[in-house]
Amino acid sequence: MRVSYIALGLIGWIWVQMTSAHGFVAEEERLFEVDRPAATLNILSTADLSVFAPLVEAFQARNPTVEVHYVTASSSELMKALYEEDAEFDIAISSAMDLQTKLVNDGFAERYVSTETASLPDWAKWRDRLYAFTQEPAVLVYSKIAFEGLPQPTNRDELIALLRENPDRFQGRVGTYDIRESGAGYLFATQDSRQSESLWRMAEVMGRLDARLYCCSSRMIRDVVEGRLALAYNVLGSYAAAHLADNTDLGILQFSDFTTVMLRTVLIPKTAGNLDLAGQFVDFLVSEDNRDLIEDLTGLPAIDPGVLQREAAFRPIRLGPGLLVYLDQLKRRTFIRAWLNAMVQP
Amino acid sequence: MTVVHARGSLRRRLLLQLLLVAAILSFALYFTVRVLAQQAAETTQDNILIASATAISEAARAERGQILVDVPYSALSMLGSIAEERVFYRVTADDLTVTGYDDLPAPASAAETGKPVFATAIYRDDEVRIAALPRRLTVGDETVILTVLVAQTRLGLAAVSLQISIAAAAAGIGFFLLSGALSWFATNNAMRPLNRLAQSVERRGPQDLSPVATSAPTELVPLLQSLNTFMARLSASLARTEDFIAEAAHHVRTPLATVRTQSEIALRSVRKPENKQILREVIRAADESSRSAGQLLDHAMVALRSDNLEKEQLNMKDLAQDVIRSISPTADLKDIRITCSGSDTTSAVEGDPILLQNALRNLLDNAVKYSPEDSRIKVEISEDASTVRIDVLDEGRGLGDGDRSRLTERFGRGDNVRDIIGSGLGLTIVEEVVSAHGGSLALTDNPERRGTCASLTLPSA
Numbered sequence: 001m002r003v004s005y006i007a008l009g010l011i012g013w014i015w016v017q018m019t020s021a022h023g024f025v026a027e028e029e030r031l032f033e034v035d036r037p038a039a040t041l042n043i044l045s046t047a048d049l050s051v052f053a054p055l056v057e058a059f060q061a062r063n064p065t066v067e068v069h070y071v072t073a074s075s076s077e078l079m080k081a082l083y084e085e086d087a088e089f090d091i092a093i094s095s096a097m098d099l100q101t102k103l104v105n106d107g108f109a110e111r112y113v114s115t116e117t118a119s120l121p122d123w124a125k126w127r128d129r130l131y132a133f134t135q136e137p138a139v140l141v142y143s144k145i146a147f148e149g150l151p152q153p154t155n156r157d158e159l160i161a162l163l164r165e166n167p168d169r170f171q172g173r174v175g176t177y178d179i180r181e182s183g184a185g186y187l188f189a190t191q192d193s194r195q196s197e198s199l200w201r202m203a204e205v206m207g208r209l210d211a212r213l214y215c216c217s218s219r220m221i222r223d224v225v226e227g228r229l230a231l232a233y234n235v236l237g238s239y240a241a242a243h244l245a246d247n248t249d250l251g252i253l254q255f256s257d258f259t260t261v262m263l264r265t266v267l268i269p270k271t272a273g274n275l276d277l278a279g280q281f282v283d284f285l286v287s288e289d290n291r292d293l294i295e296d297l298t299g300l301p302a303i304d305p306g307v308l309q310r311e312a313a314f315r316p317i318r319l320g321p322g323l324l325v326y327l328d329q330l331k332r333r334t335f336i337r338a339w340l341n342a343m344v345q346p
Numbered sequence: 347m348t349v350v351h352a353r354g355s356l357r358r359r360l361l362l363q364l365l366l367v368a369a370i371l372s373f374a375l376y377f378t379v380r381v382l383a384q385q386a387a388e389t390t391q392d393n394i395l396i397a398s399a400t401a402i403s404e405a406a407r408a409e410r411g412q413i414l415v416d417v418p419y420s421a422l423s424m425l426g427s428i429a430e431e432r433v434f435y436r437v438t439a440d441d442l443t444v445t446g447y448d449d450l451p452a453p454a455s456a457a458e459t460g461k462p463v464f465a466t467a468i469y470r471d472d473e474v475r476i477a478a479l480p481r482r483l484t485v486g487d488e489t490v491i492l493t494v495l496v497a498q499t500r501l502g503l504a505a506v507s508l509q510i511s512i513a514a515a516a517a518g519i520g521f522f523l524l525s526g527a528l529s530w531f532a533t534n535n536a537m538r539p540l541n542r543l544a545q546s547v548e549r550r551g552p553q554d555l556s557p558v559a560t561s562a563p564t565e566l567v568p569l570l571q572s573l574n575t576f577m578a579r580l581s582a583s584l585a586r587t588e589d590f591i592a593e594a595a596h597h598v599r600t601p602l603a604t605v606r607t608q609s610e611i612a613l614r615s616v617r618k619p620e621n622k623q624i625l626r627e628v629i630r631a632a633d634e635s636s637r638s639a640g641q642l643l644d645h646a647m648v649a650l651r652s653d654n655l656e657k658e659q660l661n662m663k664d665l666a667q668d669v670i671r672s673i674s675p676t677a678d679l680k681d682i683r684i685t686c687s688g689s690d691t692t693s694a695v696e697g698d699p700i701l702l703q704n705a706l707r708n709l710l711d712n713a714v715k716y717s718p719e720d721s722r723i724k725v726e727i728s729e730d731a732s733t734v735r736i737d738v739l740d741e742g743r744g745l746g747d748g749d750r751s752r753l754t755e756r757f758g759r760g761d762n763v764r765d766i767i768g769s770g771l772g773l774t775i776v777e778e779v780v781s782a783h784g785g786s787l788a789l790t791d792n793p794e795r796r797g798t799c800a801s802l803t804l805p806s807a
Binding site: 105106107126127128194318320321322324325326328329330331334 | 414415416417418419420421422423425426427430431432433434435444445446470471472
């Protein structure tokens with residue numbers, strides 16, 4: 001009898017382990033091994049392994065006994081893992097500021113304070129739980145060839161006017177995020193709508209030009225580089241900058257009316273098994289001394305506390321309960337419907 | 347002199363009571379500030395919550411039988427603008443959740459009353475303040491109660507309330523210290539008239555029984571009036587006693603003088619020796635009685651005056667010479683010479699002249715009485731650093747071998763003077779006067795010849 005109970009218990013335990021391990025969809029996974037591992041740091045991140053691997057290795061160079069288990073997932077799968085499945089990770093990194101905010105607001109993040117976190121400007125942290133370590137502006141990526149002979153637009157109104165006046169040149173050659181698929185695209189669009197009414201005029205103009213909708217920045221940039229697109233609107237500038245060196249006819253424009261800036265954030269989930277180590281990693285990411293290192297290794301612009309003084313148009317997306325608004329299902333449905341009505345015209 | 351036992355201090359009592367009042371007021375201040383500030387902080391939070399709920403509620407509409415809520419960005423962002431609190435919201439139509447956190451507890455009465463309701467509850471491990479704003483909304487054909495709930499944690503409020511408590515406590519303590527200092531000043535100020543009155547009574551001379559004229563606060567007027575009435579009565583009583591003594595002296599001495607005079611007349615007219623002897627006895631008895639009455643009255647007067655010495659600066663040599671002058675007729679009858687020696691610049695003695703004269707006269711009386719005829723009495727006045735000494739030296743029969751301390755007792759007399767008239771009060775009077783002045787009387791044998799030396803030692807002024 002007893003043996004069968006134990007067997008049943010064991011089967012149950014294995015089942016729980018399997019479901020929890022495979023509940024959310026992971027994309028990439030890698031164990032950064034060390035010779036004599038003393039501890040393991042579990043990171044769940046939306047950043048590609050190729051982008052983040054050098055940073056993990058730099059961290060390991062300073063902490064040679066720490067093994068790092070790095071798992072990547074989409075922002076919605078990351079949310080699912082932590083919000084619904086209580087997956088055990090020591091660190092969660094995501095560019096989806098709204099979802100990260102919701103995790104903190106709803107009590108899924110540990111509080112962590114140190115001298116390193118104190119060095120961050122106020123707009124780069126929230127409730128001592130959510131810390132930003134990169135600031136990535138949304139930009140316009142365009143082909144210089146396609147714009148030949150036309151005046152260079154500096155703001156959204158000029159771009160709209162330019163698109164309206166030259167439908168032949170841009171027909172079918174403008175691209176932007178499909179906000180139904182892309183969290184970043186939805187975030188940019190909602191922030192645009194908050195800043196100005198030009199979003200809706202822009203959507204209408206782009207819709208009339210049969211705009212092409214994309215899931216991600218990298219594909220949009222590729223299509224601009226390859227000449228299929230004349231311009232891509234609201235692209236993560238950090239990705240585009242990587243292509244600038246190779247392509248002389250690629251242009252990047254930061255609008256002078258306002259430039260939405262997305263913050264990539266890190267938090268320590270409630271499920272973290274090793275809080276000290278997690279805290280060390282947070283310090284590593286937000287430390288004032290490591291900002292140059294992060295830019296060199298990942299190409300992502302690190303937090304610059306003085307940027308708001310220099311760049312008048314910079315609008316970092318504000319961390320806080322306001323971000324919860326666009327997560328509201330009714331709100332989201334209404335917004336996407338309005339956007340589609342303008343963008344996808346019959 | 348009666349000793350007055352102090353029981354408690356008026357000043358301390360007043361101060362303690364004022365401090366108690368100050369402490370109570372300080373506590374009241376502390377609690378009032380705390381409660382009011384907390385209420386203000388809570389009201390601020392409630393106002394923002396209801397503003398947020400109103401913004402969401404206004405964004406709700408029904409479209410084709412469906413409820414649409416377009417939560418405005420500002421509705422939630424305004425909650426984040428004051429403090430970094432957790433924010434939750436929920437929109438319900440009747441009991442169904444339209445959007446938001448569907449497990450956010452709704453205050454029961456909101457939907458029934460139709461008015462905004464606030465509640466405090468624990469939600470997701472933190473204390474939250476919930477505002478519920480109900481509203482009617484027509485969806486298709488039916489009307490539903492749409493309730494917007496907005497909740498916010500109160501972590502910041504707790505911090506603010508702690509800060510306020512500390513500030514309120516500081517204010518309370520400050521208030522207490524300030525009022526404590528003021529109480530101290532006020533108490534001193536209030537006690538001042540009482541002290542002034544006490545001092546003015548204390549400063550008065552022993553014979554000063556005039557009414558106290560110091561102005562006093564209303565509360566002290568009854569005490570002052572009683573004091574003045576009492577002093578008036580005392581003054582009258584003293585005057586009566588002095589009158590009585592004078593009266594008694596007169597009434598006793600006058601008939602005795604008559605008895606003596608008549609006896610002497612009779613002495614001259616009788617022939618028989620035994621009758622003469624009887625009359626001489628009568629005269630002797632009358633003399634003795636007169637002298638005794640005089641000394642009794644002197645003693646009574648000394649007793650009365652000793653309690654209230656009327657001191658003045660006295661030159662002892664002048665005083666001694668006055669007494670010698672007054673007693674010399676008696677001395678002359680026995681051919682006794684009285685000499686007075688000592689410098690004129692002797693230090694003054696502070697004393698009652700009548701009493702000191704009386705004492706000196708008693709000493710000289712004794713000396714004359716016990717000296718043989720044709721002898722000498724010396725009065726020597728000398729001084730050292732702190733005392734003035736008067737020696738009266740006679741050539742009489744001396745003090746005898748008996749107990750000398752008995753000599754100064756009331757009605758006590760030496761064993762060797764039974765044959766001479768005496769009341770036994772003389773030295774008693776001297777002793778009383780001298781001790782009332784803080785001095786002493788010493789009786790010794792005359793070092794020069796057979797006889798007595800009586801020495802008065804008085805402190806010099």
